[in-house]
Amino acid sequence: MPDEPAIRLTDVRVTAAGLRSMLLDPPVDAEDQAILDGVSLDVPVGDVLSVLGESGGGKTTLLRCINRMIDAEAGEVQVLGRSVRDWDVRELRRTAVFVPQRSYLFGGTVRGELIHALRWHNRGAIKMPFGEVLEAVGLSVPQDKPATELS
Numbered sequence: 001m002p003d004e005p006a007i008r009l010t011d012v013r014v015t016a017a018g019l020r021s022m023l024l025d026p027p028v029d030a031e032d033q034a035i036l037d038g039v040s041l042d043v044p045v046g047d048v049l050s051v052l053g054e055s056g057g058g059k060t061t062l063l064r065c066i067n068r069m070i071d072a073e074a075g076e077v078q079v080l081g082r083s084v085r086d087w088d089v090r091e092l093r094r095t096a097v098f099v100p101q102r103s104y105l106f107g108g109t110v111r112g113e114l115i116h117a118l119r120w121h122n123r124g125a126i127k128m129p130f131g132e133v134l135e136a137v138g139l140s141v142p143q144d145k146p147a148t149e150l151s
Contacts, residue, residue, distance in 0.1 A: 004081040005042035007049065007066055007096065012039040012075035014061050019070060035061045039075070067093045109144050110134065 014036045035058045043049045051059040064070045065077050068084045077084045079096045087095075130143050 004045075006045040006047065006080060007041075007043040008076070008078040008081075009039055009041050009062075009065070010076045010078075012062075012065060012072045012077060013037050014058075014065065014070065014072055018073040019061065036065070036072070045080075067096050109146060110141055
């Protein structure tokens with residue numbers, strides 16, 4: 001189907017208890033706190049998904065569901081119109097690439113780091129002032145603050 005998104009998540013749910021039981025052998029009792037709850041999104045073919053948010057907010061869990069490092073307890077995760085459960089895991093991970101969370105800062109200011117990042121992105125995509133960009137992604141820090149001081 002030509003309008004099929006590259007990635008589609010529909011009502012995805014992952015809990016702390018479910019995550020621990022998937023990752024630990026034997027499973028450890030854990031609170032049934034939702035890490036992801038009812039997450040739905042479509043990523044069009046050719047787009048790059050960048051997930052931003054607070055530490056512990058479920059960013060890595062979301063990405064791990066997409067390349068099946070973990071399975072969603074509820075909902076559906078699809079890549080190119082197929083459930084991730086129907087893919088060969090190696091083929092899936094070659095198709096939906098997961099870049100681990102790492103901080104690679106060049107020692108400049110927050111503004112300088114954003115300018116550097118935008119060199120890799122479509123410059124026309126962000127048409128708002130840097131202060132508004134920072135606010136939109138939840139960073140209430142001065143543009144001239146050293147980027148290495150961010151956590």
